[in-house]
Amino acid sequence: TDRAQNPTGAAVSAARARALREVLRGHPGTLLVEDDHGHRIVDLPLHPLAGATRHWAFVRSAAKAYGPDLRLAVLTGDEVTLDRVRGRQRLGPGWVSRITQRAVARLWADGAVDAGEVAAAYGRRRDALIAALAERGVAARGRSGMNVWVPVPDETGAVARLLQAGWAVAPGARFRLASPAGVRLTVSAVGEGEVGELADAVASAVRVSPRRGYV
Structure with a gap:
């Protein structure tokens, strides 16, 4: 968690991110998963680590900034990791309400949260x-x-x-x-x-x- 870490509130600084990326480059087979749930509620800049390893995923959710009922997130990552996530979704409840998706997209587009x-x-x-x-x-x-x-x-x-x-x-x-x-x-x-x-x-x-x- 790069910022607003739960429970301590820790945040990754630019210097810390550089140091962590150096460590990760020495272990390219590591799966790196980053959760930026603090997006739009944190006044510190984001210093992501994505790309330092072959397999990675970056998640940004909407629940913290817009309300706990909006259980929706966007995900990006390398091609293999994303294919694995899609495969998992096919085996379970992978459907996400289109109404919820459009609501969150509208909130983002309109800048509903200062x-x-x-x-x-x-x-x-x-x-x-x-x-x-x-x-x-x-x-x-x-x-x-x-x-x-x-x-x-x-x-x-x-x-x-x-x-x-x-x-x-x-x-x-x-x-x-x-x-x-x-x-x-x-x-x-x-x-x-x-x-x-x-x-x-x-x-x-x-x-x-x-x-x-x-x-």
């Missing part, structure tokens, strides 16, 4: 939450997109305490393999006036209570 304003709005909420958490001694990060990643000592406990306080967050276990524990906060529905309240709840939820001993 990409700059959308990206700026997400950026303001994301940066405000990260700053508010820092003021409360909680480390967090999120460079692009709508998510903020908060390292926590205990995912289950943090998620439960936040839910009890009225906030639903995603446990990090579903996103990680060997990296430390964390939770994902999504700022898409967080109003500017709610940032402080959310930061207070997170700061309280991630604090580890001292263990008690009994004799």
Whole structure:
């Protein structure tokens, strides 16, 4: 994911893209799949890696920018990979609503979403939450997109305490393999006036209570 990575909000810079392309050129048989779901909601430029290997696919979806009901994406790639995708579609539900296709094409053509304003709005909420958490001694990060990643000592406990306080967050276990524990906060529905309240709840939820001993 070149930008707005889920859950950390990481984005590939131009320098990082050059370094990754050099690595990929040494492994030309690698299948490279890039998902640009952050298109039109991110204010950072795209630095794709496509073309560094023989087989590649680049996907750009519409759900994040235009609404979750628009489960549609455009795909390009090398000839062999595209043929394999078409073959898979023939074996299952490969049909996509023509009405949905035309709706998305019209939204793109008419510029229905002000990409700059959308990206700026997400950026303001994301940066405000990260700053508010820092003021409360909680480390967090999120460079692009709508998510903020908060390292926590205990995912289950943090998620439960936040839910009890009225906030639903995603446990990090579903996103990680060997990296430390964390939770994902999504700022898409967080109003500017709610940032402080959310930061207070997170700061309280991630604090580890001292263990008690009994004799």
